[in-house]
Amino acid sequence: MPDPTNPTPDPSAATALTLEQAKAQFIHLWGATSASWGINRTMAQMHALLLVSAEALSTEDLMTQLQISRGNxxxxxxxLLDWGLVYKALKPGERREYFVAEKDMLQVTRCIIRERKRRELDAMKRSLDQLAALPGDPTEPGYREFHRVLGDIQQLADSADTVLTGVMKAEKTWLIDKLLRMFT
Amino acid sequence: MPDPTNPTPDPSAATALTLEQAKAQFIHLWGATSASWGINRTMAQMHALLLVSAEALSTEDLMTQLQISRGNxxxxxxxLLDWGLVYKALKPGERREYFVAEKDMLQVTRCIIRERKRRELDAMKRSLDQLAALPGDPTEPGYREFHRVLGDIQQLADSADTVLTGVMKAEKTWLIDKLLRMFT
DNA sequence: CACAAGTTTCAATAATTATTGAAACTTGTG
DNA sequence: CACAAGTTTCAATAATTATTGAAACTTGTG
Incomplete structure (x- = not known):
């Protein structure tokens, strides 16, 4: 929806980006960053698009703006709804579903930590516990050494768990305050 | 090298895992976990193998134990050497190179944070700064909103940077102490 | 309950990423 | 400096992961 009250670009800003261009760059950047994060590109791009969209978008809008298939x-x-990063926004009198992103970045961080902790850290802890509990032969040489490594990793995982759980529950000001005071 | 002083399995521990089996399971677990982490399976498995190996291993050993090609x-x-997770260990009088893993898990954590921060967070911050600095047209509707989102993300990235840098520098006892006291 | 508008599923396919293995290269030694 | 032992590179290929798009399904409405 280009604003008709501002149709001609300001000549003094010939090299200035239109908002649309800037948003496109942001979407691209967010998509690229996500690749190294184990989140897939489309999901990250869609999140970025919704984050910078003022209005709610329909599936149709997402398809055309990101150039992806309906199924995708x-x-x-x-x-994104599962992760809690996006909400449904039903427009009165409309059949079609619209979507808006959670825009509070601290809240976004919480959602991401919660999901990734559940999928990765918790899964890993379960496997480690299981492995550590298996009966072994303590007289084998190297048995103690192996269990020491296992124990160290478990301890590390527990610490990470505690910290992440804390971050999720913490209040914004308190959190930023504490952490920054701690490390700066 | 199976220990010849302990050739027959203890019958009372018929279901006990041999150390070799337990190690194999750990290698498998570590490899699977890494998948969700953007680290590739082979790298994680090799790291796991070296972590639980008492002696230094040669490229040849790694190939045969992990069933991978020489090139891989x-x-x-x-x-792994680049990440600082593994060291060379030259045996006197031997041409072949041997490798041992860093076994201090806090040190391992530091290496991983350092590398991932460099590749992911720092790269993202650079792109964000660049995007935020691009000239735009402040009179466009939505301009302020877009830059607010951008600013929020930058702030978040800065906080993450500070915290991670702190963790990397911190001493073990100090760190565990502080973080755990903070969140428990 | 038939229809239209919209959504989801999933087998086929495309795109990406990891691995192989043979050839080229390096390095220490007689 | 020729050779042997070992290492690295990289084009070809295999394995994995993401995407398409058409068919099946769902849901609200006259």
Missing amino acids: ASMTVRE | ASMTVRE
């Missing part, structure tokens, strides 16, 4: 758009928006 | 073994061990 549907699956990905569902996943 | 060579590339991957180089990458």
Whole structure:
């Protein structure tokens, strides 16, 4: 929806980006960053698009703006809903579903920590506990050494768990305050 | 090298895992976990293998124990050296290179944070700064909103940077102490 | 309950990423 | 400096992961 009250670009800003261009760059950047994070590109791009969109978007809008198929758009928006990063926004009198992003970045961080902790850290802890509990032969040479490594890793995982759980529960000001005071 | 002083399995521990089996399970677990972490499976498995090996291993050993090609073994061990997770251990009078893992898990954590921060967080911060600095047209509707989102993300990235840098520098006892006291 | 509007599923396919293995290279030694 | 032992590179290929798009399904409405 280009604003008709501002149709001609300001000549003094010939090299200035339109908002649309800047948003496109942001979407691209967010998508690229996500790759190293184990989150897939489409999901990250869709999140970025919704983050910088003032209005709620429909599946149709997501498809056309990101140039992806209907199936992909549907699956990905569902996943964002699962993560809690995006909400449904039903428009009165409309059949179609619209979506808006959670814009509070601390809240976004919490959602991401919660999901990734659940999928990765918790899963790893379960496997480690299971492995450590298996009966072994303590007289084998190297048995103690192996269990020491295992124990160290478990301890590390527990610390990470405690810290992440704390971050999730913490209040914004308190958190930033404490952490920054601690390390700066 | 199976210990010849302990050739027959203890019958009372018929279901006990041999150390070798337990190690194999750990290697498998570590490899699977890494997948969700953007680290590749072979690298994680090799790291796990070296972590639980009492002696230094050669490229040859890595190849046969992990069932991977020479090329893969060579590339991957180089990458582990780059990350600082593994050291060369030259045996006197031997041409062949041997490798041992850093076994102090806090040190391991530091290496991983350092590398991932460099590749991911620092890269993202650079892109964000660049995007925020681009000239735009402040009269466009939505301009302020867009830059607010950008600013929020930058602030978050800065906080993460500060915290991670702190963790890397911190002493073990101090760190565990502080963090755990803070959140428990 | 038939229809239209919209959504989801999933097998086929495309895109990406990891691995192989043979050839080229390096390095220490007689 | 020729050779042997070992290492690295990289084009070809395999394995994995993401995406498409058409068919099946769902849901609200006259």
